[in-house]
Amino acid sequence: MQLSINGKMTELDIPEDMPLLWAIRDIAGLNGTKFGCGMAQCGACTVHLDGQAVRACMTPASVAVGKKITTIEAMQDDRVGQAIQAAWQSIDVVQCGYCQSGQIMSATALLKQNPNPNDAEIDAAMSGNICRCGTYQRIRSAIHSAAKSLA
Amino acid sequence: MTINIARRGFIKSSVWGATGLIVAFSIPLGTRFMQVAAAAEADKPLPAPNAFLRISKDNTITVILAHSEMGQGVWTTLPMLLADELDADWKTIQVEHAPAAPTYIHTAYGIQITGGSTSTWSEFDRYRQAGALARALLLQAAANTWQVPVSALRTENGHVLHGKQSLSYGQLAEAAAGLPTPKQVTLKTPAQWKFIGKATRRLDSAEKINGTAQFGQDIQFAGLKTAMVARAPVFGASLKSVDDRAALKVKGVIKVVKVPTGVAVIAEHYWAAKQGREALILDWNIADADKIESATLVQQYQQLAATRGVVAANAGDTTTGLTQAKHTISAEYVLPYLSHAPMEPLNCAVKITDAGCEIWTGTQMQTTDQAAAAKICGIAPEKVTIHTQFLGGGFGRRANPRADFVSEAVQVALAANLPVKTVWSREDDIHGGFYRPMFVHRAEIGIDSNGHPLAWQHTLVGQSIMKGTPFEAFMIKEGVDATSVEGVADSPYVKATAHHHVSLHSVESKVPVLWWRSVGHSHSAFVMESLIDEMAHASKQDPLALRRRLLKDHPRHLATLNLAAEKAQWGKPLPAGVFRGIAVHESFGSYVTQIAEVSVNQGEVKVHRMITAIDCGLVVNPEGVRSQMESCVSFGLGAALKSEISFKQGRVEQSNFHNYQVLRLNEMPIVEVHLVPSTAKLGGVGEPGLPPVAPAVTNAIFAATGKRIRSLPIGEQLA
Ligand code: FES
Ligand code: FES
Numbered sequence: 001m002q003l004s005i006n007g008k009m010t011e012l013d014i015p016e017d018m019p020l021l022w023a024i025r026d027i028a029g030l031n032g033t034k035f036g037c038g039m040a041q042c043g044a045c046t047v048h049l050d051g052q053a054v055r056a057c058m059t060p061a062s063v064a065v066g067k068k069i070t071t072i073e074a075m076q077d078d079r080v081g082q083a084i085q086a087a088w089q090s091i092d093v094v095q096c097g098y099c100q101s102g103q104i105m106s107a108t109a110l111l112k113q114n115p116n117p118n119d120a121e122i123d124a125a126m127s128g129n130i131c132r133c134g135t136y137q138r139i140r141s142a143i144h145s146a147a148k149s150l151a
Numbered sequence: 152m153t154i155n156i157a158r159r160g161f162i163k164s165s166v167w168g169a170t171g172l173i174v175a176f177s178i179p180l181g182t183r184f185m186q187v188a189a190a191a192e193a194d195k196p197l198p199a200p201n202a203f204l205r206i207s208k209d210n211t212i213t214v215i216l217a218h219s220e221m222g223q224g225v226w227t228t229l230p231m232l233l234a235d236e237l238d239a240d241w242k243t244i245q246v247e248h249a250p251a252a253p254t255y256i257h258t259a260y261g262i263q264i265t266g267g268s269t270s271t272w273s274e275f276d277r278y279r280q281a282g283a284l285a286r287a288l289l290l291q292a293a294a295n296t297w298q299v300p301v302s303a304l305r306t307e308n309g310h311v312l313h314g315k316q317s318l319s320y321g322q323l324a325e326a327a328a329g330l331p332t333p334k335q336v337t338l339k340t341p342a343q344w345k346f347i348g349k350a351t352r353r354l355d356s357a358e359k360i361n362g363t364a365q366f367g368q369d370i371q372f373a374g375l376k377t378a379m380v381a382r383a384p385v386f387g388a389s390l391k392s393v394d395d396r397a398a399l400k401v402k403g404v405i406k407v408v409k410v411p412t413g414v415a416v417i418a419e420h421y422w423a424a425k426q427g428r429e430a431l432i433l434d435w436n437i438a439d440a441d442k443i444e445s446a447t448l449v450q451q452y453q454q455l456a457a458t459r460g461v462v463a464a465n466a467g468d469t470t471t472g473l474t475q476a477k478h479t480i481s482a483e484y485v486l487p488y489l490s491h492a493p494m495e496p497l498n499c500a501v502k503i504t505d506a507g508c509e510i511w512t513g514t515q516m517q518t519t520d521q522a523a524a525a526k527i528c529g530i531a532p533e534k535v536t537i538h539t540q541f542l543g544g545g546f547g548r549r550a551n552p553r554a555d556f557v558s559e560a561v562q563v564a565l566a567a568n569l570p571v572k573t574v575w576s577r578e579d580d581i582h583g584g585f586y587r588p589m590f591v592h593r594a595e596i597g598i599d600s601n602g603h604p605l606a607w608q609h610t611l612v613g614q615s616i617m618k619g620t621p622f623e624a625f626m627i628k629e630g631v632d633a634t635s636v637e638g639v640a641d642s643p644y645v646k647a648t649a650h651h652h653v654s655l656h657s658v659e660s661k662v663p664v665l666w667w668r669s670v671g672h673s674h675s676a677f678v679m680e681s682l683i684d685e686m687a688h689a690s691k692q693d694p695l696a697l698r699r700r701l702l703k704d705h706p707r708h709l710a711t712l713n714l715a716a717e718k719a720q721w722g723k724p725l726p727a728g729v730f731r732g733i734a735v736h737e738s739f740g741s742y743v744t745q746i747a748e749v750s751v752n753q754g755e756v757k758v759h760r761m762i763t764a765i766d767c768g769l770v771v772n773p774e775g776v777r778s779q780m781e782s783c784v785s786f787g788l789g790a791a792l793k794s795e796i797s798f799k800q801g802r803v804e805q806s807n808f809h810n811y812q813v814l815r816l817n818e819m820p821i822v823e824v825h826l827v828p829s830t831a832k833l834g835g836v837g838e839p840g841l842p843p844v845a846p847a848v849t850n851a852i853f854a855a856t857g858k859r860i861r862s863l864p865i866g867e868q869l870a
Contacts, residue, residue, distance in 0.1 A: 018422045022420055022421050025421075026371075031362070031368075031371070033362070039577070088360045089357065092353055094356050095778060096543050096544045099494045104360060122816070130808060132493055132813065134784065134814065138781070140816070
């Protein structure tokens with residue numbers, strides 16, 4: 001199976017039904033994308049498929065054929081991703097950090113579609129991403145702050 | 152402050168390591184587990200503090216952490232302590248986890264462990280001493296180089312200075328390493344601190360926002376296979392038989408092996424392991440398993456709660472006291488089993504060779520894990536290397552006296568004769584036990600017309616966390632597990648009541664239980680602070696005013712009550728439909744008041760704002776304290792509103808985040824954290840914010856609806 005991950009075409013020898021998450025992690029060896037629930041409940045595995053935030057744990061890798069897969073590893077080369085990461089750092093969002101790849105992928109997708117989301121829009125876009133450390137308040141303010149910096 | 156190192160008998164070595172100066176301390180061990188308060192005091196027999204730092208020629212200062220970073224921020228706080236004494240350049244600080252070794256034994260607990268909200272205070276001296284000692288050596292090295300007395304030198308930002316001359320720590324490291332270690336170090340006065348007390352951003356941010364931070368789950372190396380274990384569906388069940396033919400046909404499955412906890416499928420990757428596991432045909436012997444039903448269990452606990460158990464605290468005569476009372480509160484509270492559900496499901500990578508056993512995992516309890524692995528492999532503990540990775544959350548689950556997930560991984564690696572990483576699915580995690588034990592409390596409280604308690608009779612029913620662990624001897628005294636009754640037996644309310652009786656029924660069960668963020672306080676504070684509200688209501692008192700009176704001799708409780716009340720503008724009306732609730736609780740050496748602002752609409756609870764006031768003594772990193780308070784609110788609120796582990800026919804009814812629900816972003820209130828300025832002895836921060844969260848919310852619900860929530864989670868109770 002040929003997948004385009006972070007702008008690179010990669011040939012992976014995997015079964016059709018393997019979720020994209022495991023293709024990315026266990027086969028392509030990109031560990032930034034995390035496993036948290038395996039049933040689209042927590043958002044830890046969020047990646048972009050043609051710019052759209054998807055849960056990689058429930059997306060068969062075959063669905064991603066012919067599409068552009070973007071993972072956390074590519075966010076530092078992305079204008080919006082950089083703004084999000086900078087805000088995350090200045091607001092000191094992270095705690096254990098395990099959910100944060102997914103949070104950043106969801107937040108970046110949000111800002112790409114909606115450069116200035118209000119709180120209700122942040123709720124809608126981000127409530128699928130669980131953080132057991134409870135960094136939610138800082139995530140919200142970091143999204144607002146990144147939006148401002150991009151304006 | 153001058154600390155005589157010789158008296159404390161440490162400094163084992165100051166040796167030249169591969170990358171530079173290594174400072175190591177070692178103090179003879181004389182400790183009793185959890186002699187927390189005593190251990191912190193310098194004149195008491197000292198436990199074994201150790202510290203490491205490495206200074207490289209390129210000026211990098213690597214701080215080696217005796218504690219595990221699991222989100223609580225030790226990756227930043229402990230280096231701050233060291234950097235302050237060292238006069239380090241903050242930009243040159245790097246951090247790594249220590250290996251499992253006696254050198255890194257907790258200064259109070261006597262084993263290598265991260266827990267009990269102790270990391271900062273228990274390391275406050277050790278990391279500062281390490282910094283001070285290194286600085287003294289660097290000064291001496293510079294003095295020798297320049298042929299001037301040490302008194303003519305000063306240090307600043309990673310350099311030793313003499314007039315216009317300057318040498319960096321990296322330049323001096325090699326010379327410093329060859330010097331004899333000083334017998335004394337002088338620690339700075341608080342006025343000299345540059346880092347301690349200053350809001351400091353986390354040092355682990357960069358790697359945690361770009362995907363490079365390495366968690367146990369991320370361990371990969373050539374030859375490492377992934378394993379998933381099929382475990383018993385009911386606690387206490389054993390394996391009768393397994394048919395693995397279909398599993399072995401799954402592409403990518405390598406082997407199927409039996410281990411004490413079940414059947415392990417070893418595969419090339421997670422997906423194959425999971426599919427292979429699903430293809431196993433398993434027959435379990437559930438005859439001697441615990442086929443518990445939650446509803447029945449609650450009834451059994453309630454029956455027990457109606458009788459007195461083993462005495463935990465006793466004074467006067469509650470029967471007399473109760474007859475003298477103006478009002479009597481008689482209430483029963485029920486709290487469920489809870490899963491920690493850290494964001495990173497459990498995992499553990501193991502490689503066994505002739506040289507020994509290597510383990511990669513996120514653990515809070517290296518000593519026990521190491522000992523367990525050594526025993527299984529039949530080798531000495533020193534032959535077991537533990538590479539502690541970042542923990543994707545711990546909350547107590549990764550500190551298991553029974554070393555469950557590490558032991559199992561070692562068993563799998565041994566049986567498979569391959570390097571393996573066991574990976575738990577979320578379902579495995581939710582079903583996996585080691586829960587916060589379920590508890591029922593029953594209280595009869597007689598109060599006078601002012602709401603003051605005259606008699607307090609209180610019975611608790613729940614499983615003991617410590618029973619059957621190596622800590623039993625220290626933590627269970629005369630039949631009472633201190634962690635079962637903490638927050639009740641030692642409550643200032645109870646102790647001030649002339650007639651009181653607190654007792655405990657410790658229930659036996661096959662359901663494994665464990666400390667869950669804030670341990671016993673996670674249930675006791677909910678009950679105690681709800682009861683105080685019940686007393687306030689029965690005697691028509693303002694809940695804040697009653698607490699102020701009852702706690703008048705407890706200045707630190709009072710200070711947080713007053714600060715929170717002032718910030719919340721207690722007494723001033725809120726927007727229509729919004730109500731306040733308050734709770735205060737001491738745990739882990741810190742004092743926290745939470746004030747919740749809540750509305751209830753058609754049975755839906757919305758928490759708008761939490762005002763948190765904490766007195767945790769001297770604050771090392773105020774930003775870290777704020778983060779932990781936010782974290783405690785989120786964790787505690789999720790549990791109060793939604794989380795529950797329940798049983799049907801012995802099977803756990805929940806399986807993943809759709810039915811083991813936790814707090815989500817749209818439910819997160821605004822959290823305003825206020826710190827009581829304090830120079831008191833450091834307390835904990837990771838847990839103390841949590842206990843008063845649930846009662847503050849349910850007390851606000853009472854204010855809003857007149858309904859007293861006496862069981863958690865709140866769930867649909869208001870519908
Ligand atoms: S792992 Fe995909 S949503 Fe949780
Ligand atoms: S930072 Fe730990 S789960 Fe979000």
